[in-house]
Amino acid sequence: PAxxxxxxxxxxxxxxxxxxxxxxxxxxxxxxxxxVSIASFILTSIAYPFLAVPVVGWDGFGxxxxxxxxxxxxxxxxxxxxxxKLSARKAMALNxxxxxxxxxxxxxxxxFGVLNFWTLxxxxxxxxxxxxxxxxxxxxxxxxLAGEKHLGTVNGLAWMNYLxxxxxxxxxxxxxxxxxxxxxxAAFYVSAAAHALVVLPILWxxxxxxxxxxxxIGPAPAHVGRAARALAFFxxxxxxxxxxxxxxxxxxxxxxxxxxxxxxxxxxxxxxAFRDLWSGRSRADSPEETLLRxxxxxxxxxxxxxxxxxxxxxxxxxxxxxxxYLALAALFLFPLQYFVLPAAALAIAGAAGKGLVxxxxxxxxxxxxxxxxxxxxxxxxxxIPGVGTVxxxxxxxxxxxxxxxxxxxxxxxxxxxxxxxAVSIATLGLLKLAGxxxxxxxxxxxxxxxxxxxxxxxxxxxxxxxxxxxxxxPASLLVAGMFYGPAFVALNTYFQRWVHxxxxxxxxxxxxSFFNGAISMGYGxxxxxxxxxxxxxxxxxxxxxxxxxxxxxxxxxxxRWLPGxxxxxxxxxxxxxx
Numbered sequence: 308p309a310x311x312x313x314x315x316x317x318x319x320x321x322x323x324x325x326x327x328x329x330x331x332x333x334x335x336x337x338x339x340x341x342x343v344s345i346a347s348f349i350l351t352s353i354a355y356p357f358l359a360v361p362v363v364g365w366d367g368f369g370x371x372x373x374x375x376x377x378x379x380x381x382x383x384x385x386x387x388x389x390x391x392k393l394s395a396r397k398a399m400a401l402n403x404x405x406x407x408x409x410x411x412x413x414x415x416x417x418x419f420g421v422l423n424f425w426t427l428x429x430x431x432x433x434x435x436x437x438x439x440x441x442x443x444x445x446x447x448x449x450x451x452l453a454g455e456k457h458l459g460t461v462n463g464l465a466w467m468n469y470l471x472x473x474x475x476x477x478x479x480x481x482x483x484x485x486x487x488x489x490x491x492x493a494a495f496y497v498s499a500a501a502h503a504l505v506v507l508p509i510l511w512x513x514x515x516x517x518x519x520x521x522x523x524i525g526p527a528p529a530h531v532g533r534a535a536r537a538l539a540f541f542x543x544x545x546x547x548x549x550x551x552x553x554x555x556x557x558x559x560x561x562x563x564x565x566x567x568x569x570x571x572x573x574x575x576x577x578x579x580a581f582r583d584l585w586s587g588r589s590r591a592d593s594p595e596e597t598l599l600r601x602x603x604x605x606x607x608x609x610x611x612x613x614x615x616x617x618x619x620x621x622x623x624x625x626x627x628x629x630x631x632y633l634a635l636a637a638l639f640l641f642p643l644q645y646f647v648l649p650a651a652a653l654a655i656a657g658a659a660g661k662g663l664v665x666x667x668x669x670x671x672x673x674x675x676x677x678x679x680x681x682x683x684x685x686x687x688x689x690x691i692p693g694v695g696t697v698x699x700x701x702x703x704x705x706x707x708x709x710x711x712x713x714x715x716x717x718x719x720x721x722x723x724x725x726x727x728x729a730v731s732i733a734t735l736g737l738l739k740l741a742g743x744x745x746x747x748x749x750x751x752x753x754x755x756x757x758x759x760x761x762x763x764x765x766x767x768x769x770x771x772x773x774x775x776x777x778x779x780x781p782a783s784l785l786v787a788g789m790f791y792g793p794a795f796v797a798l799n800t801y802f803q804r805w806v807h808x809x810x811x812x813x814x815x816x817x818x819x820s821f822f823n824g825a826i827s828m829g830y831g832x833x834x835x836x837x838x839x840x841x842x843x844x845x846x847x848x849x850x851x852x853x854x855x856x857x858x859x860x861x862x863x864x865x866x867r868w869l870p871g872x873x874x875x876x877x878x879x880x881x882x883x884x885x
Contacts (some may be wrong), residue, residue, distance in 0.1 A: 326531065326722075328454055328882065329453050329454045329457050329461070330452045330453075330515060332513055332763060333452050333513055333514055333515055333614060334452055334453065334461065335396070335513065336509050336510060336512070336513020336514060336707065337399075337445075337452070337510070337513070337514070338464070338465070338468055338506075339513075340399075340403070340506045340509040340513075341465070341468055341469070342472060343407070343501050343505045343506050343509075344403075344501070344502065344503075344506050345468070345469055345472045345473075345499055346472055346476060346501070347410075347494075347498035347501040347502065347713070348474060348498070349476050349482065349492045349666075349669075350476075350482060350486070350494040350497060350498065351410070351498050352438070352645070352660070353477075353482070353483045353494070353662050353666050353669070354491035354492075354493075354495070354666075354670075355413075355491070356368060356645075356649035357468065357486065357491050357649070357653075357661060357662065358417070358422075358491040358492060359371055360649075360653075361429050362422055362423060362424070362427065363423075363424050363427065364534070365620070365650065365834075365837050365843055366562070366709060366834055366837060366838045367424055368646070368834070369830055369831070369833060369834020370558075370562065370564055370831075370834055371424075371427050371428060371431045372429050372431070372645060372646055372830040372834070373433040373564040373568070373827045373828075373830035373831040374428055374432055374435075374564060374827070375432060375434060375435035375827070375830075376435045376439075376490075376823035376824070376826045376827040376830075377432065377435065377564070377567065377568065377571055377823075377827050379792065384641045386644065389431070390679070394514075394515075394516045395444075395448040395451075395452070395514045395515060395516070396510065396511060396515065396516045397516070398444045398447075398448075399422060399441075399444055399445075399448075399514055400510050400511045400514070401506055402437060402440050402441045402444060402509055403502050403503075403506045403507040404502075404503070404507055405437050405440075405866035406437055406441070406498070406502045406506075407422065407498075407499045407500075407502035407503035407506075407507065408497040408499070409430065409434055409437060410495045410496075410499035410502065410807075411435050411495065411496070411499045412429065412430040412433070412495075413425070413426070413427070413430050413492060413495050414492035414493070414495045414496050415826075417490075417492045418492070425727075429533060435823065439819050439820075439823055442451055442679045442819055443812070443815050443816050443819050445465075445706040446803065446811075446815040447632045447811050447812045448816055449461060449462070449803075450803060450811065452515075454552075457621065458800065458803065458804065460684070460685065460798055461799050462799060462803075464684075466676070466680055466792060466795070466796050466874060467680050467684070467703075467835045468588050468682060469673075469676060470673045470674075470677035470680065470792065471706075471710065472675045472798055473497075473669060473670055473672075474673050474677055474710050474714070475549070475710065475713075476666070476669050476670075477667060477669045477670030477673070477716045478666070478667055478669075478670025478671060478673075478674060478710075478718060479670070479710065479713045479714050479717050479718065480717075481663050481666060481667070481673055481718065483661075483662035483664070483665050483666025483667070484662060484663040484664040485659075485662070485665075486632055486662030486666075486861075487544050487659060487660060487661065487662040487663055509545055509703050512630035520651065521611055523683070545633075547570065547571075547573055547574035547577060548574075550569075550570040550573060550574075551567065551570040551571060551574065553570070554566035554567035554568060554569070554570040554571075554808035562838075563831060563835060564827065564830070564831040564834075565597035565828065565831045565832070565835070568824060568827045568828050568831060571824070572820075572821070573826045575817070575820045575821075575824070578812065578817065579813075580810075580813035580816055580817040581817040581820070583810060583813070583814070583817075584626050584627065584810075584813075584814050584817045584818065585627050586623075587623035587624055587626065587627070588810075589626055589803055589804065589806055589807055589810040589813070589814040590623065590625060590626050590805050590807060591804075591806060591807040592621070592807075593805075595622070596619060596622050597713070599615055599618055599619050599622075600619065602615055603615035603616060603619065618870075621870055622870050623803055624868075625801075625869060625870055625871075626802060626805055626806065626814065626818075628868040628869055629798055629801050629804065629805070629818075630817075630818045630821050630822075632750070632796070632798050632822065632861075632868075633798050633799065633802065633818065633821070633822055634821045634822050634825035634866060634871070635825065635861060635862070636753065636791065636794060636795055636798060637822050637823075637825040637829070638825040638826070638828065638829045638854075638858070639753065639791065639855065639858060640791055641829055641830070642826075642829035642830055642832070642833040642851070643757075643760075643787075643851060644669065645830075646830060646833050646837075647833065647843070647844070647846075647847050647851070648665060648668045648672075648784075648835070649665055650663075650670065650837075650843035650844055650847065651668065651844050652664040652665035652668060654772055654842070654843070654844045655772050655776065655780075656779060665699070666774065667718060667763060667781065668780065668784060669775065670714070671781035671782070671784045671785045671788070672784040672785065672788040673788055674710065674711065674714065674785055674788065675784065675785035675786060675789035675790075675791075675792070676786025676788040676789065676791060676792030676793070677707055677710070677788075678707055678711075678734065678737050678738055678785075678789055679724075679737075679741040679744075679749065679788075679789040679790070679792050679793045680792045680793055680796060681703050681704055681706075681707045681738065681741075682737075682738045682739075682740075682741035682742040683741060683742060683744070683746075683749075683793055684700060684703060684832050685700070689697060702740050707734065707737075708731050708734050708735060711730050711733075711734040712727045712730055712731050712734075713729065714730070715727040715730040715731075737789070741789065741793075742878075743792075743877050743878055743880070744876065744877060745873060745875055745876060745877060745878045746793070746797040746873075747866055747872045747873050747874060747875065747876065748875070748876035749790055749793040749794040749797060750794045750797060750798065750862055750865045750872070751862055751863045751864075751865055751876065752790055752859075752862070752863075752876070753790045753791065753794050753835055753858075753859060753862040754791065754856060754857075754858055754859010754860065754861075754862050754863065755859060756786050756787050756788075756789060756790025756791065757787045757790070757791075757851075757855040757859070758782040758852065758859065759782075759785045759786035759787055759854050760780075760784070760787060760848055760851065760852065760855070761783075761848075761852055762779045762782075762783050763775075763776050763779040763780040763783050763845075763848065764845050764848035764849055764852065766779050767843050767844065767845035767848070768849070770779060772844070781784060799869070801869060801872075802818060803815075808827075813868070833847060833850070836850045865881050
């Protein structure tokens, strides 16, 4: 969904002349492979905390979660260069093969009795790198596979694909119970087999062997020897290397990852890819900027000329601001999703049912995502020979209602038709409401959505982890998910739309570094808070609430920093979907 296509302001012209015809075979293969990969990821993400926490405790778990994105943070620009140097087929197949191999690290370590902080750390860092590589590769080629005209739709479908699998497996089928019944390490064997035997062949036989996007990547000059290149690298990076070494020492002394995150972010900020993004050199120029420059050059009034200069400067910084907003969105979601919720599941259900409850909590979060993303999707109808035209948006909304009813019948109130009817009516109402909110509205109201977690915090604080929390926590996560999903899709599409085609890989790699830096920073802060609390819950929810309020204010001001976003929260009833 195009962020720049709101109600109050016309959508700016596309900056890149990309082919509008999507590669249907490649997209079908990509979505099929993603479905299998996501299913295995859900299983391992439920299993991982319950594999790691008994070994390292909650403070050690927080450190592991913080270290994971650090590799992605440091190698983000490198992943962008790799994606830009390899073809779509080779890059995606390589990622699948690496994921299959990395999935075996933890179960093999457990089998040989060497599962400890350091083996968990190695696996976490390696997984952080490969996940960043996967996202960077998809982001680099998605625009070419989908076409400029369909980029927003495909981004929305990719996100809905992820959400629907989360809801189906976690909330309805209760796949987390498998983690309770098996040893957690078994989930990683399943992931290895899925990526090696299913994902890799699908990608290899469906992805085109596309030439990489244009770039300026070349081999080092032949006359420059290895020693000279090593010396040049050291001289260029001696300051960030020194800061990183000092930050490692700070971690060993004080058990906090925050200085290391800062040091690596500083290092990334000195790369050419990041500097191009930050300065605006990576952006695609727009007809709007051309008109503003012409008006500025013809303007004699100094005050008016200064105002036009400010408008142009704001557009030059649009990628920088979009990157920062995406990082803030990551800071909202990931510490809550992957640190607070596992602790909550263990506190609510105990050791016997923790996996099932964690899967349900994650499913509620993603059901909210799915409702809002489905309501704002704008998919074309299609014809079935002998049947007629299918109303695609209506079909999609019907599938969302079916998932919600399935959750009600399977988990919320097993077998109760009145409750299922109430859930279906409520879901239809939420779909109707979500369809009226603009791209800008979702972004601006993100803080309000996450502040819904105040309700389970208050109930837990004053009533304990009883029935009220079991109802209010999933409900608040559903609300938070409703706002995160479309806001993330809108921001991501905005960023991709304004990256120059020649800079796509490096720019997305640099943006991914900041995204992962925010995640790592969030884990570090939450882990530090957890060490100061007698028990993680409900205190961690209380720690997050002031941040959600302050960050929410920043999101409220988004149209001021992202040119093209309308200020209106709601679309008019007759306006087309974004």
